[in-house]
Amino acid sequence: ADAAAMAAARQRQARLTKPPGSLGALEDLSVRLAGIAGVCPPPLPEPAALAIFAGDHGVHAAGVTPWPQEVTGQMVANFLAGGAVVNAFARQVGAAVTVVDVGVAGPLPAAPDLRDLRVRPGTGNLLTGPAMSRDEAVQALAAGITVAGELCDGGARILLCGDMGIANTTPSAALVAAFTGTAPGAVTGRGTGVDDATYARKVEVVAAALARHRPDPADPVGVLAAVGGLEHAALAGYLLAAAARRVPVVVDGVIAAAAALAAAALAPAAVDAMVAGHLSVEPGAGVALAHLGLAPVLDLGLRLGEGTGAVLALPVVAAAVRALREVATFDSAGVTEK
Amino acid sequence: ADAAAMAAARQRQARLTKPPGSLGALEDLSVRLAGIAGVCPPPLPEPAALAIFAGDHGVHAAGVTPWPQEVTGQMVANFLAGGAVVNAFARQVGAAVTVVDVGVAGPLPAAPDLRDLRVRPGTGNLLTGPAMSRDEAVQALAAGITVAGELCDGGARILLCGDMGIANTTPSAALVAAFTGTAPGAVTGRGTGVDDATYARKVEVVAAALARHRPDPADPVGVLAAVGGLEHAALAGYLLAAAARRVPVVVDGVIAAAAALAAAALAPAAVDAMVAGHLSVEPGAGVALAHLGLAPVLDLGLRLGEGTGAVLALPVVAAAVRALREVATFDSAGVTEK
Structure with a gap:
């Protein structure tokens, strides 16, 4: 697995408009999928x-x-x-x-x-x-x-x-x-x-x-x-x-x-x-x-x-990828962080 | 919930081309959805x-x-x-x-x-x-x-x-x-x-x-x-x-x-x-x-x-409904039962 893509996925998860960790198993899954693809965000798993x-x-x-x-x-x-x-x-x-x-x-x-x-x-x-x-x-x-x-x-x-x-x-x-x-x-x-x-x-x-x-x-x-x-x-x-x-x-x-x-x-x-x-x-x-x-x-x-x-x-699995690909960040959406 | 529709769903689950009980939680779920709709099979939950x-x-x-x-x-x-x-x-x-x-x-x-x-x-x-x-x-x-x-x-x-x-x-x-x-x-x-x-x-x-x-x-x-x-x-x-x-x-x-x-x-x-x-x-x-x-x-x-x-x-949930609606029975598919 690609360590750089996984690190980028972890960083991106932390910037998405949601509390850190709140997606549970889907966060780890999204990081693994980035590692498999060697790129963050990974491609949608379709078809x-x-x-x-x-x-x-x-x-x-x-x-x-x-x-x-x-x-x-x-x-x-x-x-x-x-x-x-x-x-x-x-x-x-x-x-x-x-x-x-x-x-x-x-x-x-x-x-x-x-x-x-x-x-x-x-x-x-x-x-x-x-x-x-x-x-x-x-x-x-x-x-x-x-x-x-x-x-x-x-x-x-x-x-x-x-x-x-x-x-x-x-x-x-x-x-x-x-x-x-x-x-x-x-x-x-x-x-x-x-x-x-x-x-x-x-x-x-x-x-x-x-x-x-x-x-x-x-x-x-x-x-x-x-x-x-x-x-x-x-x-x-x-x-x-x-x-x-x-x-x-x-x-x-x-x-x-x-x-x-x-x-x-x-x-x-x-x-x-x-x-x-x-x-x-x-x-x-x-x-x-x-x-x-x-x-x-x-x-x-x-x-x-x-x-x-x-x-x-x-x-x-696809939803985990979509989180990385499609969800706004605190900055992009203008949402205040705690 | 409609008891007759639930009983029909249970009976239908037993005739589908799969071992009885092998769909686990989805079998109970499909029975409940039949009970909610009052008909077996229940409608697909779409949109x-x-x-x-x-x-x-x-x-x-x-x-x-x-x-x-x-x-x-x-x-x-x-x-x-x-x-x-x-x-x-x-x-x-x-x-x-x-x-x-x-x-x-x-x-x-x-x-x-x-x-x-x-x-x-x-x-x-x-x-x-x-x-x-x-x-x-x-x-x-x-x-x-x-x-x-x-x-x-x-x-x-x-x-x-x-x-x-x-x-x-x-x-x-x-x-x-x-x-x-x-x-x-x-x-x-x-x-x-x-x-x-x-x-x-x-x-x-x-x-x-x-x-x-x-x-x-x-x-x-x-x-x-x-x-x-x-x-x-x-x-x-x-x-x-x-x-x-x-x-x-x-x-x-x-x-x-x-x-x-x-x-x-x-x-x-x-x-x-x-x-x-x-x-x-x-x-x-x-x-x-x-x-x-x-x-x-x-x-x-x-x-x-x-x-x-x-x-x-x-x-x-939709898959549970599809099992009841779309899956062949032992009789219809010509599959031998144990």
């Missing part, structure tokens, strides 16, 4: 682009969710038809939605709006072997980098993280545990709302996967390959590419937060470009954000994924 | 209208703030010029801004966009007498009712509460203490950021005002007249009129929350129409919202007023 990376998970066979695996593909169709929650939220905030297949298991309907970057039809079962090869993990990373580049080249000034993948909170928990050293029970959640027996099974699966693979957080590609998902690897690439282009990128829930840990392990400075959109109910999300030092913008009890929390945070 | 009620306070003479009283009028000019934080935020979310003088102390520049409903030029000092007469409190209530009616007649489908008044966190604390029976020290905050000595003085002033007037929460007009402000009374009327028209109204920080207590004391059912936009840093705001049973949408450490927190909450 915004959301990429939803979809993939399936071999660990589905271990009984970690009551939802059938074909729902991943059905929800991809729902996104393309504009019928999912994230589509409705994206219409509210004016974000464009791109759906990317990086690893759905079954066939998908041909659709002009679907980006086909499928690396393989779902991961392997991380309980019995690696989720994918290192090569496949790198291919998925590259898919995310490609999509981020295309969206930025298309004019996007902010990127939003989205995901779809039945069972993907299980590899998310494994990734958070691996990168933060936290116990499986403290990072595994109920995902879409599993019962007590399935929850206990999930924690056991995460613990068994970590015991089997002993993923080394100093080898992020190896961690992704062993216990990750194709959408996690793609999101990690997407986050890295956004940071490389100095475009802010909004992290969503536990899937994106787990991917953010991988991105940060690959390039620590990438965290500078990340904004935590919200605090998911999934415990791994909070653990990951704390590890990254990111304060979530929203806390609405969401646990849907798709990018819903990132999308909802967008107007607040 | 949105923010009214900023401005007034001055005789208690300013007691040294409860370092800001000069003339800043109230200067900020009114800033709002009219579009240069304040709330203007920038309103542009972000697409809300129209109306500025209403219900009791600024000094002369204001003539401006076509300024609504002049001034009841008196600032209140009296609540330390030495009533802030205003009962008649004046009723006039200010009527001003708020008038403005809400005009905005709704002009097409607004949601109203947002805004305020401006140097020293107005002091009467807010007195109102919250009077209506909730909470000790002055627990509801008085640092407002725009006062030092320890001024803070101690504020708490003393609130305590002395309550001891002098012994306001009776069963007589809300009497409470407003004794220890309130003209913008508080106007906001109470605005909230009541919104509820009467079944239009949702977003409460901002401690000034609007104190006014909401007065509105609720006058007509308990008015709370049904209220949405708590955010949790202000001012402790009185949280006490008031808890008393009203309202859960804040945002928690961003704001303490600016102007309506900033209400405006920032608007996209989330």
